[in-house]
Amino acid sequence: MKRFIFTNNYILWLIIILFFCSPMVLNRYWVDVLNNVGLYALLGLSLNIILGDAGLFHMGHAAFYAIGAYSSAILNTQYHIPMIFLIPVGGIMAALFGAVVARPIIHLRGDYLLVVTIGLVEIVRIALINDVFGLTGGANGIFGIDRMVIAGLKIRKPHHFFYFIFMFIIFSVFIFSRLKQSKFGRALNYIREDETAAQGSGIHTAHYKLLAFVLGAGWAGMTGVIYASKMTIISPESFSFWESVIVFMIVILGGSGSIAGVILGAFLIIGLPEVFRGFSESRMLIFGGAMMMLMIFRPQGIIESMPQMYKIRNKP
Amino acid sequence: MEQFFLQLTNGLTVGSIYALIALGYTMIYGVLKLINFAHGDLFTTGAYLGFTVLASIALTDRLGQYSGIIVLAIMVMVMVGIIGIVLERAAYKPLRQSSRLSAVVSALGASIFIQNAIMLIYGATFYFYPQDILPRFTINFFGIAVPIMRCIVFMTSIALMIFLYVFIQRTTIGAAIRAAAIDQDAARLMGINVDRVISIVFFIGPALGGAAGLMVGMYYGHINFTMGWVYGLKAFTAAILGGIGNIPGAMLGGLLLGVIESLGAAYISFAWKDALAFCVLILILIFRPTGLLGERVADKI
Numbered sequence: 001m002k003r004f005i006f007t008n009n010y011i012l013w014l015i016i017i018l019f020f021c022s023p024m025v026l027n028r029y030w031v032d033v034l035n036n037v038g039l040y041a042l043l044g045l046s047l048n049i050i051l052g053d054a055g056l057f058h059m060g061h062a063a064f065y066a067i068g069a070y071s072s073a074i075l076n077t078q079y080h081i082p083m084i085f086l087i088p089v090g091g092i093m094a095a096l097f098g099a100v101v102a103r104p105i106i107h108l109r110g111d112y113l114l115v116v117t118i119g120l121v122e123i124v125r126i127a128l129i130n131d132v133f134g135l136t137g138g139a140n141g142i143f144g145i146d147r148m149v150i151a152g153l154k155i156r157k158p159h160h161f162f163y164f165i166f167m168f169i170i171f172s173v174f175i176f177s178r179l180k181q182s183k184f185g186r187a188l189n190y191i192r193e194d195e196t197a198a199q200g201s202g203i204h205t206a207h208y209k210l211l212a213f214v215l216g217a218g219w220a221g222m223t224g225v226i227y228a229s230k231m232t233i234i235s236p237e238s239f240s241f242w243e244s245v246i247v248f249m250i251v252i253l254g255g256s257g258s259i260a261g262v263i264l265g266a267f268l269i270i271g272l273p274e275v276f277r278g279f280s281e282s283r284m285l286i287f288g289g290a291m292m293m294l295m296i297f298r299p300q301g302i303i304e305s306m307p308q309m310y311k312i313r314n315k316p
Numbered sequence: 317m318e319q320f321f322l323q324l325t326n327g328l329t330v331g332s333i334y335a336l337i338a339l340g341y342t343m344i345y346g347v348l349k350l351i352n353f354a355h356g357d358l359f360t361t362g363a364y365l366g367f368t369v370l371a372s373i374a375l376t377d378r379l380g381q382y383s384g385i386i387v388l389a390i391m392v393m394v395m396v397g398i399i400g401i402v403l404e405r406a407a408y409k410p411l412r413q414s415s416r417l418s419a420v421v422s423a424l425g426a427s428i429f430i431q432n433a434i435m436l437i438y439g440a441t442f443y444f445y446p447q448d449i450l451p452r453f454t455i456n457f458f459g460i461a462v463p464i465m466r467c468i469v470f471m472t473s474i475a476l477m478i479f480l481y482v483f484i485q486r487t488t489i490g491a492a493i494r495a496a497a498i499d500q501d502a503a504r505l506m507g508i509n510v511d512r513v514i515s516i517v518f519f520i521g522p523a524l525g526g527a528a529g530l531m532v533g534m535y536y537g538h539i540n541f542t543m544g545w546v547y548g549l550k551a552f553t554a555a556i557l558g559g560i561g562n563i564p565g566a567m568l569g570g571l572l573l574g575v576i577e578s579l580g581a582a583y584i585s586f587a588w589k590d591a592l593a594f595c596v597l598i599l600i601l602i603f604r605p606t607g608l609l610g611e612r613v614a615d616k617i
Contacts, residue, residue, distance in 0.1 A: 119553075291428065
């Protein structure tokens, strides 16, 4: 068994190394497709904390993504703060927004929370279109956002972004996998499996659920900043409800709660339609059908989230 | 003041359409405890089927204006109702024993599927209902000119709702539906065929939604494959507002939401009209999650 895991790890490392070399053989277009996959994988990872680990049906993730992208775009175009410093700022803004909106709705259960978060993302989109506070530029959005500059290198070509985004993904995977094994991650899983029992064991469920929301929102906000600097132009249509649905599907399809599953889900949902471009019209139709079939035949997703194993240490 | 009454009649008309759609949500929720996200798209299906039937077999020319439209409405309701039954069999029945997330995701999948199927069949453009099929005059209500279509839509919706209410309260099948809504297992022990009850509910709800779609097509004149989403969400808000699982609640919630929305659009801001409905939804879920008339489902939230 142990050996099997080791060989598995070798294959995994091989895939990662090949993947990192891939921009050298791919053309600009495909590298850009991989960048999109990467951005959605980041969004999926951030939603995974809320939906996969804590089991909260949250379908308004595009709202946090939008808050991150817009706050960085406004600060950059109005006050000319370099985008690289705005990554944490965008994350904090989205996290604050997440905390404020999640606080009153966190006690809602299941599908009610789902509907409220759908309402939330629509309100945010309408607010952006209506040029709230005169800052968001209305339906046209904001343009002329700066690229990021790291140590004198301006990140603007697709393969620059490729390395930037995938470094960020590796960082996120590291953080989230550590988090999964921490007290916080265990508490979230307990809440997902049985909220009443979790409460009975002394877990402050509202507190942990809110924390999951804030963390997921913050990460989505940071992804939004990267998106803004990649596109240099953002408009409300990029943060519609369908974005939320796509991210939701990535998590559910890949396997909610499983980090590898979410990344695989991003590849399947964002990358695969690019391979089969002939079907681009019926893409969403196939997704819809796939969602129904998946729930009937494999509700846990493609890569199942395995129960954690812990070594029991004997007390001295 | 005239402006106020004009907006009020407009709100009641739109609200009665919301109420009709909300009835489908509330009935299905009552029996299955499932939010049927595909309901809004069944509403769109009704609008498109009405358009197709109207354009292809020219009912109004053969049967005369009024009887033609009545026959059309019945045909659309039956067709959408059958689609509803098929949907339940395909997407929800296999998931009856599994977790709620599975059913919700399946419902969303069904919604996306139907919406895109309509787009692939009809194309992503607007369709326009023929404008000469319906009377286009206004009648005078105490000095306010009200288009006759508003009255027709309002009256038809109210008639359908009263019919449904009597059906649920006075017939044996209605009693079976009420029993299944309270406790499915107990209903099964009493000899009620719960599967059949669910099929009936999935016929009536979508049939009413399809009728609403047809009315929207005739009232506004144009239809689009994405319209079901916004109408569905607002009707769902109406169902929550009145208390989900509660049939008179859905009617009250629909009318109230329509009036709030049209008055809000007139006096607060037109651009924020849609956001207003979602704010109502969030506020009602935070402060009175059981809705205005609902009591029974308090523990479900």
